[in-house]
Amino acid sequence: MRKPRDFDAELKALNDRARTLKERKIRQLGELVVATGADALDIDTLAGGLLGIVLDAASQRKETMRNSGAAFFQGGGQKDAGAGSDTNPPANTKADGLAEPFALKPSQD
Template sequence: MRKPRDYDAELKALEDKTRELKARKVQQLGELVVATGADALTGEELAGALVALTETTDTGKKEAWAKRGTAFFRSKSQRSAKPSDGNSSGAPAQPGRAQSASGGASAA
């Protein structure tokens, strides 16, 4: 004879997992804000910038932002992977500032 499923326990486990994932997402977003230096902005400035970003439909801008973000994460992982290496790549590291993939600053 099969054991009956405990739907209440399964639902509670799913709710707990959802809560845990939401908390991790909030923490990671906060870490991203700090890592990019956006924590120097006021809440209103940051919110306004994010709203403008989400309203943008220009795919060229979005692709440029994605490339810049990729470059930011690559440079960050290279810095943390070789902390005592002394930056042997020859390119000066710019902590707190990501350089765009095209070499220039992109406008929002």
């Protein structure tokens, strides 16, 4: 005869795993804020910027921001405003009428 499954133990293990993943996500978001220098902003400005990104429907701007973020994580940081092609401008251009965001700089650990 087979041993019956302990559903309570399995459920507890899944809940523990979910809690661990959520804590890791929160910790990584905090580390990202510090690594980008956004911890120097007041909380209202940071929240407003994040809400602006979430609510922004322009896919071209989101793609530009995604490319800047990918370059940041690859250690390239953000390009100078005059360098590179104008078809994919850096995220700190004011062409969209948006306030200039903070410059992303990789941490020098």
